[in-house]
Amino acid sequence: MTDQGEDGPRLTTREAAERLGVKAETVYAYVSRGQLTSRRSPGGRGSTFDAREVDALARKARPESRPAGDLVFRTGITLIDGERYYFRGVDAVALAERYAYEEVVHWVWTGRPAPGARFTTPPEPLEAARRAVGALPGHAGTMDRLRVAVIAASATDPLRFDLDREMVLSTAGGLISTLVDALPVVGRPHPGEGGIARRLWPRLTGRPSDDASLLVLDRALALLIDHDLAASTLAVRVAASARAHPYAVVSAGLGALEGPLHGAASGLAHRMLSEVLERGGAAPVVADHLRAGRRVPGLGHRLYRGEDPRAQALFTALTEVPAAGPALAAARDVVATTARHTALHANVDLALAVLSVASGMPAEAGETVFAVARTAGWIAHALEEYEERPLRMRPSGQYNGPRPPRPLP
Template sequence: MTDQAAQHSGTGDAAEGPRLTTRETAELLGVKPETVYAYVSRGQLSSRRAPGGRGSTFDAAEVAALVRRTGRRDPAPAQGDLVFRTGITFIDRDRYYFRGVDATELARHHSYEEVAEWVWTGEIRPGVRFTAPPESLAAARRAIDALPAHSGSTDRLRVALVAAAAADPLRFDLSSRGVLNSARGMIPTLVGALPMAGGRELPADGDSGNGAGIARQLWPRLTAQPADAASLTVLDTALALLTDHDLAASTLAARVAASAHAHPYAVVSAGLGVLEGPLHGAASGLAHRMLAEVVDRGGAAPVVADHLRTGRPVPGLGHRLYTGEDPRATALFALLAEVPQAAPVLAAARDVVATTARHTPLHANIDLALAVLSVARGMPAEAGETVFAVSRTAGWIAHALEEYAERPLRLRPIGQYEGPRPPRPLPAG
């Protein structure tokens, strides 16, 4: 028995040893009371109804043994929100940090691949490049070729991911080295499997673009316009900036998959499934269409008015974690100012912000900045979602590495049943 458990007299008699209330048990384990009953349902604790039928009691020695096996965790917050200990991203006062380093500064001085390595390992590997395994790339391209022509980029990425996983016999190696080896091949495979913009032929497997940075490999899959240095810098910086953003919805899904010890490809697939939602990764497409309309109509006022009249929020504005402008947008706007083709679109974005501010003080977010790039350089509306998905793959891998080190299947909430009370008669028919 731990010293702390021994101090609780509980409700049992001397022959059995002390018993603890649910609240006392939760405090010792550092969990919510609901989680105590989850331990009971899994057979890790036994319970007994308290005298008078109010609540349950638990054997103090059994609780102490569970504390020794699992380790005491910090108590859950009063509001009941899930909290994950993570060493990856910290967001504070309208800034965010990767492993303690300002993320916008990292993205300004390092490539996407270098930032990914930093997020994964805490080390910078100057000049690092990721290479797609030929077998995985070939399998991913064949799978994408079988899709309907109208398939979206996220559809293609998910299918490519499944095919690449099937081609990787080492995908079940969940050691840090194994996961990182899979990740370094997975990202360029996803990019290399995407079709070229404008209907151009894909390069042969032996000339897939391996050796070039991810941004340069991705560019011709987003637009038929030739790349220039300034635009490539914007794309590479966007990839770096979007690598992670704490526990976004897609990252939570990825961690749940990792908690079940799903392999890295399955973890990324879980993230992609959530990312496709219109309130997450697909939000940049809405900003793209809105911004293109502003450019076409010569001003933001009529477009913003249409959104307000129909009760639709103006895309690309506001973020729940920032009171001012999204720092990722700020960083990209500064780089977009160096891209000549972006000048009219950037002005249109500023017009949207200023016009909307007359109604509500919202600031630009990353979706608006991605829309400036995609509209200015002739990319489709889904280009921002593609950038988001490719970039965030590195973040999902980083969170998977953390989750693999945790107790398996810890992310198992208990449902609060609100249906008819059993037993009920067997339905007729």
């Protein structure tokens, strides 16, 4: 052991390599990835390494130290426990029923209440985002518009690389607001600023809103802020681990969200409910899905044995919307019909589909709601990851290609 530093024993490069079971070059590769820190040796020749840090890395590197494929993240944002989920220890459904979306977002970000919180839209990013969105072809979808809006807004912000917590939070509120206000209006906009739900409604449907419908939309936004480490959230944390700025981490989340097994799932449920209403019942529609070997959309969730608590909350709120009656009945018919064959319960995608079908929204509306809501959760996870050691998520590939050397092609 080379010496005893003020912060504990230190190792030479050779000693560190021996403990890790790697070559000296690999030790310096760990340093470049941020997995180890080095210090120049007394006299300036060679480097030394904290023995405890080396030992910790060695434990992580051993296959037996954790189950294969099991990557655990420390997070204080969301706990899923049994049939409920909690934001910073408080029941998420209770929060959504009591507070507006922006107020719940502030709770998730800071753990402090923020009565009457509102997000304001900075003019320069909004102008750039609207220009970029307006340049897209007519067939572009809402997710296309959100992705280019994030990029355009990012380009106007020279301070985006400042990862100070307060700066990130200031940026995040403006970004969520910009994403909504950059979308084209298809209905009559509400006068005045208002909250995110009030501003999002006329960008989803040409039908006028009512208080009950706006309440459902606002509640959906609040319920969808976060749900532990979904695929898009994992993508966000990987980007944040590389110290990507907030716009970039949101772009990473949007990319993962667009898959048909994640954010787009509500669109499949929307089309199914529309077909149930057209055909007068769920039986033939469910039969067609089963005959084709497809899952029935909007049913089942890997984290809940019973009904998704987010779906329960939205169905309850939707009972107060008179126009939602037929779509709500169609959803219940789907659940009851499928229950004859398998015990699957409604998930949040089915509840979002009831809202979108009943409100005359397009099939992709649920995905839009999901993306706007989840942007806040992605920011919360990015803030947590910024506090972790950078580039800590560097798995090793298990090569299964042809063994070298091979002749030059």
